[in-house]
Amino acid sequence: MSKPSGPIPDGFAAQDGVLLLGGRRADALVEEAGGTPLFVYDPGIVARQIDRFRRAFDDVQLHYAVKANPYEPLLRWIASRVDGLDVASEGEMRAALGSGAAAEHVSFAGPGKRDEELAAAIAAGVTLNLEGEGEAQRALALAARIGMRPRLAVRVNPDFEIRGSGMRMGGSATPFGVDAERVPALVRSLVAAGADWRGFHIYAGSQALEAEALVETQRATVALAASLAREAGAPPPLVNLGGGFGLPYFHGQQPLDVERVGAALGEALAARPLILRPTRFAIELGRWLVGEAGVYLTRIVERKESRGRTFFITDGGMHHQLAASGNFGQVVRRNYPVAIATRFGAPAEEEASLVGCLCTPLDRLADDVMTPRAEAGDLVAVFLAGAYGLSASPQAFLAHPPAREMLVGAPNSPP
Numbered sequence: 001m002s003k004p005s006g007p008i009p010d011g012f013a014a015q016d017g018v019l020l021l022g023g024r025r026a027d028a029l030v031e032e033a034g035g036t037p038l039f040v041y042d043p044g045i046v047a048r049q050i051d052r053f054r055r056a057f058d059d060v061q062l063h064y065a066v067k068a069n070p071y072e073p074l075l076r077w078i079a080s081r082v083d084g085l086d087v088a089s090e091g092e093m094r095a096a097l098g099s100g101a102a103a104e105h106v107s108f109a110g111p112g113k114r115d116e117e118l119a120a121a122i123a124a125g126v127t128l129n130l131e132g133e134g135e136a137q138r139a140l141a142l143a144a145r146i147g148m149r150p151r152l153a154v155r156v157n158p159d160f161e162i163r164g165s166g167m168r169m170g171g172s173a174t175p176f177g178v179d180a181e182r183v184p185a186l187v188r189s190l191v192a193a194g195a196d197w198r199g200f201h202i203y204a205g206s207q208a209l210e211a212e213a214l215v216e217t218q219r220a221t222v223a224l225a226a227s228l229a230r231e232a233g234a235p236p237p238l239v240n241l242g243g244g245f246g247l248p249y250f251h252g253q254q255p256l257d258v259e260r261v262g263a264a265l266g267e268a269l270a271a272r273p274l275i276l277r278p279t280r281f282a283i284e285l286g287r288w289l290v291g292e293a294g295v296y297l298t299r300i301v302e303r304k305e306s307r308g309r310t311f312f313i314t315d316g317g318m319h320h321q322l323a324a325s326g327n328f329g330q331v332v333r334r335n336y337p338v339a340i341a342t343r344f345g346a347p348a349e350e351e352a353s354l355v356g357c358l359c360t361p362l363d364r365l366a367d368d369v370m371t372p373r374a375e376a377g378d379l380v381a382v383f384l385a386g387a388y389g390l391s392a393s394p395q396a397f398l399a400h401p402p403a404r405e406m407l408v409g410a411p412n413s414p415p
């Protein structure tokens, strides 16, 4: 029995049976890049997502979470089109500042920030999203030593979280953020110490496809921000509402109704409590902005039969695209959207499994999918490779060559 592959995102077409990426043929791009495996990113698709966000959300800032895809040319392209960059290490902070973002538009979250990282962020003028009281003490002490007024926000561990569908009350114990009930005292101490207090960062989950789940979470987030601000006696300049917008990766999943989320947030903000009147709001997105913009191209090295099953063995695999192998947070392995890029749109004729070249049974790109008849030399496309792809994969595992990356068809002019 064949298994379905996930839905190919909108807008992909073929020319003479070859997949087009940013208007260019996949085989020509591979030749230009010098071979496979190759990640191709199309900024036109990121632009489509940014436009959609801007139309759906009125007067809400858009931040990009760099960890979704830190590829430098893509980051530089995105940096001039969003209102802020959210980073989670000193390396990402350097990349963000190098991409042209102003320090006041960069915020740095993440547990376990080392003293050197805190000092570098304070010296650069980047906002630290504090993950705990201990980190707050270290940041204040380092700022005093450097002689700088630190920009500090507090990441709140809310007393709710978004799950697959619907919000769960009762937050969990986590290494991330400060438990909501302890936040007001921390904010008062930061303000008393003379820090430049920037506000709250409240992130309640990821990969949500249900608009109602996000709507509920955002309403609860606004209410929580207001009550924390009242208790702390300090209106927050910015409330980062988190993100969590998901993409449909697997058969049967439906895309998020972003317009519905935007309209509901608009209503919630119009009715927000007085203490939040001067506050600006931001949403930080990684996956939803860049996921669909990336395609991972590999070449079939061998077509192989074993006990009645067909395997296309490619020159790529889980060392570049771990998530498609099902080993990055999936409970039940399901197929990503895949296609034979050099026979795109041809009728499906046979059932085959697409696997990688690593010497481990974990290295699968798609199990038992229906494909056109393909041969060694054909190109395989794995879609939805733009977020948590190469940088979230164990590239050193088994010492195969690194993947190439390229931007294609970049609308190069600044917005």
Ligand SMILES: *Cc1c(COP(=O)(O)O)cnc(C)c1O
Pocket: 065, 067, 068, 086, 088, 109, 203, 205, 206, 207, 242, 243, 244, 245, 284, 285, 286, 287, 288, 387
């Ligand atoms: C990873 C992360 C994001 C991005 O999440 P996506 O699901 O990719 O949108 C946003 N904020 C924080 C704090 C994160 O750690």
